[in-house]
Amino acid sequence: MIRVILERLGQAVLVLLAVSAVSFAMFRFVGDPVATLSRENATVQEKAELRVALGLDRPILVQYGAFLSRTLRGEWGISYRNQQPVTKLLADRLPATLELVLVATLLSLFVGIPLGVVCALRPDGVAARLIQAISLIGISTPTFVTGIVLILVFAVSLGWLPSFGRGQTVDLGWWTTGLLTASGLKALVLPAITLALYQLTLIMRLVRSELIDVLSTDYIRFAKARGLPARYIHYRLALRNALMPVITVTGLQIGSLIAFAIVTETVFQWPGMGLLFIQAVSFADIPVMAAYLLFVGLIFVVINSVVDVLYAVVDPRLRVRAG
Amino acid sequence: MRKPMNWTRAIALGCTTAMAALASAGASAQTMRWSAPTDIATLDPYAQVESFTTSMLHHVFDPLVRRSRKMELEPALATSWKTVAPDTWRFELRKGVKFHNGNAFTADDVVASITRLLDPGARARGNLATVVSATKVDDFTVDIKTKGPYPLLLNDLAGIYIMDKEWMEQTGSIKPGNISTGVTTAASTTAMGTGAFSVESFKPDVGTNLVVNPNWWDKPEHNLKRIEFKPIKSDATRVAALLSGELDMIAPAPLQDLARIGAAPGFKVIEEPSLRLIFLGLNHRPELKATPGQKNPMLDLKVRQAMWHAIDLDTIQKRVMRGKSRNTGTLVAPPVPGFSAENDKLLAFDPELAKKLLAEAGYPNGFKTNLNCSNDRYINDEQICVAIAAMWSRVGIQADLKTESRATYFPRMDKGEFDVYIIGWATLPPMDGFSVLSALITEPKDNFGGSNPMGYVNPQIEKLTRDAAVELDEPKRRAMLAEAMKIAKDTVAYIPLHTQPVAWAARAGVDVPQFPDEYVRLWFAQVK
Numbered sequence: 112m113i114r115v116i117l118e119r120l121g122q123a124v125l126v127l128l129a130v131s132a133v134s135f136a137m138f139r140f141v142g143d144p145v146a147t148l149s150r151e152n153a154t155v156q157e158k159a160e161l162r163v164a165l166g167l168d169r170p171i172l173v174q175y176g177a178f179l180s181r182t183l184r185g186e187w188g189i190s191y192r193n194q195q196p197v198t199k200l201l202a203d204r205l206p207a208t209l210e211l212v213l214v215a216t217l218l219s220l221f222v223g224i225p226l227g228v229v230c231a232l233r234p235d236g237v238a239a240r241l242i243q244a245i246s247l248i249g250i251s252t253p254t255f256v257t258g259i260v261l262i263l264v265f266a267v268s269l270g271w272l273p274s275f276g277r278g279q280t281v282d283l284g285w286w287t288t289g290l291l292t293a294s295g296l297k298a299l300v301l302p303a304i305t306l307a308l309y310q311l312t313l314i315m316r317l318v319r320s321e322l323i324d325v326l327s328t329d330y331i332r333f334a335k336a337r338g339l340p341a342r343y344i345h346y347r348l349a350l351r352n353a354l355m356p357v358i359t360v361t362g363l364q365i366g367s368l369i370a371f372a373i374v375t376e377t378v379f380q381w382p383g384m385g386l387l388f389i390q391a392v393s394f395a396d397i398p399v400m401a402a403y404l405l406f407v408g409l410i411f412v413v414i415n416s417v418v419d420v421l422y423a424v425v426d427p428r429l430r431v432r433a434g
Numbered sequence: 435m436r437k438p439m440n441w442t443r444a445i446a447l448g449c450t451t452a453m454a455a456l457a458s459a460g461a462s463a464q465t466m467r468w469s470a471p472t473d474i475a476t477l478d479p480y481a482q483v484e485s486f487t488t489s490m491l492h493h494v495f496d497p498l499v500r501r502s503r504k505m506e507l508e509p510a511l512a513t514s515w516k517t518v519a520p521d522t523w524r525f526e527l528r529k530g531v532k533f534h535n536g537n538a539f540t541a542d543d544v545v546a547s548i549t550r551l552l553d554p555g556a557r558a559r560g561n562l563a564t565v566v567s568a569t570k571v572d573d574f575t576v577d578i579k580t581k582g583p584y585p586l587l588l589n590d591l592a593g594i595y596i597m598d599k600e601w602m603e604q605t606g607s608i609k610p611g612n613i614s615t616g617v618t619t620a621a622s623t624t625a626m627g628t629g630a631f632s633v634e635s636f637k638p639d640v641g642t643n644l645v646v647n648p649n650w651w652d653k654p655e656h657n658l659k660r661i662e663f664k665p666i667k668s669d670a671t672r673v674a675a676l677l678s679g680e681l682d683m684i685a686p687a688p689l690q691d692l693a694r695i696g697a698a699p700g701f702k703v704i705e706e707p708s709l710r711l712i713f714l715g716l717n718h719r720p721e722l723k724a725t726p727g728q729k730n731p732m733l734d735l736k737v738r739q740a741m742w743h744a745i746d747l748d749t750i751q752k753r754v755m756r757g758k759s760r761n762t763g764t765l766v767a768p769p770v771p772g773f774s775a776e777n778d779k780l781l782a783f784d785p786e787l788a789k790k791l792l793a794e795a796g797y798p799n800g801f802k803t804n805l806n807c808s809n810d811r812y813i814n815d816e817q818i819c820v821a822i823a824a825m826w827s828r829v830g831i832q833a834d835l836k837t838e839s840r841a842t843y844f845p846r847m848d849k850g851e852f853d854v855y856i857i858g859w860a861t862l863p864p865m866d867g868f869s870v871l872s873a874l875i876t877e878p879k880d881n882f883g884g885s886n887p888m889g890y891v892n893p894q895i896e897k898l899t900r901d902a903a904v905e906l907d908e909p910k911r912r913a914m915l916a917e918a919m920k921i922a923k924d925t926v927a928y929i930p931l932h933t934q935p936v937a938w939a940a941r942a943g944v945d946v947p948q949f950p951d952e953y954v955r956l957w958f959a960q961v962k
Contacts (some may be wrong), residue, residue, distance in 0.1 A: 189616035195623075195638075259670045266678040274675045275666050276640065380666045382640045389667065390473070390639065393810065393839060398616075 119419055123412040130408035134401035135178045182405065188398035190391070197402045200387060206286045207277055208376070208383030212368045214299055215307035220361065223311045224354075227318025231353075232345065234323065242315070249312035254371060258305040258378035265301060273298050275380040302379045306372060310364050317360060321353035355422075362418035366411040464659040466944070466961055468683040468954070469672050473639055473665040478621040479595040480556040481611035485862050488593060489953035493644055493661065495595030495627030496651075498525060498544070499588050503947060503958060505769065505865070507588050510652075511539065511596055511628065520583040520906070527574040531651040533598040534632040541570040546599035546608065548578070555617060556610035561863060562590055583904040585911055586864050593863035601626040630654060630957045631661060639665060656959045676939055677701065682961060683946065685954055687939035689756050689813060695939045707760045708936040709767045709950045710860040712812055714822070714929040716741075717803075717853040718889040724804045724834060724853055731801045732853075738926035739781075740791035741854075744829045745822055746783045751932060754817045759932040764919055765859070765870050767933045769950055772867015772915030777923055788829045800830020804853040806846070809837040812858045813934045819856060850887035857885070858934070862951055867915040871899040875922050890927045894918075 169177075181187075187197035226246075230239040266274035278294035280287045289295025325331065326349050334344050373385035380386065384403060391399035474487045479495060482488070492500075498512035512525040531539035548568035551558060564584045569577050580587060602608045605620035625633045628651065631644035644661040646654075664681070666672040669688040675681045677698060687695060687703060696703045716738060717723070722730045731737045747761040764777035792800060807819035816837045823833040833854065838846075847855055861869040876882040876899050877891045898918040905911040922928070936952050943962035949955060 189618065195618070255668075259674075262671060262674045266680075267674050270678055273680060274678050275671050275680070276664065378668050378671055380639070380664070380668065380671060382637075386639055386667070 116420060119416045123416055126412050127408060130405055131179060131182060132175070134404045135175050137397060137401050137404070187402040190396055190399045197398045200399065201384060201402060201406060204382060204384045204387050206288060207381060208369060208372055208385060210289060211299065211302055211306060211372060211375070211381060211383060212365060214303040215310065215368060216361065216365060218303055218307040219311035219314050223314030224318050224357070227315040228322060228350065230315070230319040231322035231326065246312040246315055249308045252308075254305060254309065254374045255378050257308055258301070258375060261301045261305060272300055277382055302375050302381050305378070306368060306375045309371070310368065313360065313364070314357060317357055318353060321356055322349055325349045325353045358421060359418055362414050362421070366407070366414050369410060370407060464657055464961060465662060466658050466660070466683065466956055466959055467662040467664065467681050468685065469664050469666045469675065469681050470685055471665065471667055471669070471672065474642060475613055476611065476622045477625040477633065477636055478607075478611040478619065479597070480551045480558045481617070481622060482613050483558050483561065485860070485952070488863065489955075490642070490663065491595060491625070492629065492953070493631045493956060494625045494629040494633055495597065496629050497594050497596065498591045500592055505949060505951070507592060511544075515588070518577070521580050523578045523580070523587055524571065525576045525578065527576065528651060529574055531628050532649050533601065533626055533628050534647060535598065535601060535626055537598050537600050539596070539628055540573050541576045543596055543599045544568060544576045545570050546602060547596045548594070550597070550602070550608065550610050551594060553610050555612055557612040561593055583906055585904075585906050585908070586866055586868060589864035589866055595627060597621070598626045630656070641665070654957065656957050658956060658959060658961060661956055673939070676941075682944050683938060683940040685938040687937045689758060689937060692756075692937055692939070700942050702940060702942055704938045704940060704946070704948050705758065706936050706948045706950060707767070707933050708860065708952050709770060709862065709865065709933070710812070710858050710952070711762060711765060711767055711933050712818070712856065712858045712931045713765065714931065715852070715855045715857050715888055716890075716926070716928065722803055722853045723851065724802045731795065731797050732803070734795040735926065736791040736795040737797065740788040740795070740829065741826065741831065742781050742926060742929045743784045743791065744788040744826055744831065745929065745931070746825055747780065747931065748783065750818060750821050754814050754821055755932065755935070758935040758937065761932045762930050764923060765874070765928060765930055766861060766867045766919065767950065770861050770865060770867055771912050772870070772919055774916040774919065777916065777919050785829050792830060797830075800832060802832045802834065805833035805835045806843070806852040806854070807835065807837045807856045808840045808843040811840040811843070812856065815856055818931065848885075848887055852888070860951065865951060867919065868899075868902055871895065871902070871915065871918050875918070875927050892921055892925060892927070895921050
């Protein structure tokens, strides 16, 4: 067990190093920082001085080392555009994105799993066929189209929900939440559905196919032969086993949801990290871009490691093999 | 809904109207909620040079002189001025003006503000490039000294906002911020001005709220209590938020949605041609980037004329710009000094003549060139370039079109990496044709030619520009500008295309005057 965890940590460090190298390369090669930082009519000497002040005259490896040590100390510089430390900007935007991703994940699990079960238990039923057909739409429609259609229906035509923003938020000091006010909750509905739709259909299809597989295995047949109640077989035995890959996928998807949130946040002007990143790209705000990349990389690595460990906990076979 | 309409349309739009009516009745009657695609960059007026941020901050700060409803310069914090020497202007200041914190406005504030802007660390330093110093004469008189005679000082000052000296000292913001170098002060996120509104809250990407300043020195022409500005990046969402009644106005409104918004009952589209002129820059250097080692065909005037004659501006105006742009033959828009109707005459669209000119220049089969365009800076910039590449291919000019985001496009343009490239110029903030001459058509040296990377030089224009820079006789100066513009046209320094439109959309109860400089001036807004 401990070896599994140690191996995982080693891999995680390697991946983060690779991501940091890419972020560093962005600093170095997406245009010359001296050109963007100096005044319009700066002299050659002024530029050379700025180059020394920024440490850009040192060998690349030394600069990379310095970048790593700054990153480890959490010094990510100041955003060119927002005029605030990048760490503070990310911390300000993190709650908005995490709340959106959390709600979207819950939504996709609580809707996706039951739908998947329905489809697996009565694969030829009318409901199953209908759900299958609709899920195709969910999986093939681009996020921004879904978002705009939802806005047109629920904000413009029906006028039930707001079309943009996060509504009223409550500041808890270290976290701002939209979950405690009516307008905050209303504002969350459309973005969360938009973000959840793809994952929801994915989970539904996964549960369906896994459950159908498990239901055709020998031990389920023997359980039926023993006369165990159908409810017990379906939910205690079969579903539990079918949920194994769902845990993995959900975990991994949280990472991609944070990344996918870029599109959803842009469509709904949701003030999260994705919107911050998009604004940073259009203004070549490199400190923010680099920090976002590293941060998302970190989230992916942490989630992957946690999922692997959880896997060992849920599946006794992995535990035995590793121990 | 006064005019009769058919049933289906009425039903389809009924919800929208009802909703809009409800929402507007629900919000307090004198709140203006509006949206633009970009956010303000900072609250520090000297830390940035973006025209959108500058226009927003004008609600909070006043300059010494400002633009009236008719875009003419009029007294603001200064009541009168005169030149006491060719390089020295004396300004009498308005008495009884208070900052939002109650501090009195005096000559010390003007001197501290201008000194702050003249600091080498200020990003907006260039907006007052010719000013050397500001000195206090008495509490309500200030002298501003320029490098030699300078006719455009008032134009420049109209974009320079006055900050409170005591407040800057208290908050440690007496030195300017700079969005390029990341220098921040208290003035980056808070603001202290004398303007018609004061800042209540500023949250990047979420919104900025302003409240009316009850002690404003001027008689308000608006009826607003509050301004709620909410940036919305996505065009479709911004339009939807207007139609659903969550906003009172959007500026700009996307061209493709104007018809839809105009047809929706309870909403209107406000349009005006803007000052921003779109044109093509040309490579005037010995070689083209597309064909290194060979002579640049564009060095031949006939080739440049052929390129111009081959562009069907009417089609671009009708198809790409949906009839909203105004085609032009010169480099400044009609309201700007330096414009002349004679220069504005269009060159005929004539592909046969273009082919003939190319053949006479020795390129009967045309030639190869690069064509670089931004895809997110000007209205439909990418489509304009696609259309031009197709039109040129009909006369044999093979343009290799590449488009990219403005974040990478403009640094590359400044480095001179293009052959043919799209560029827009609005002559802002001075709103004068001199800005085109001094930045785009003069040789890059001693503060001239800052945006002329591709080597266009004409000795006559050089002389006219330098003479106009110090000419204080206005009619004479304007004649010089027009003459230089004529030479630029005759020698095809650039190929002018059109002025792009400003289009806003608003709820029917909103009355906001529109200006060709695209500034939103809500101190003229009436909201019912």
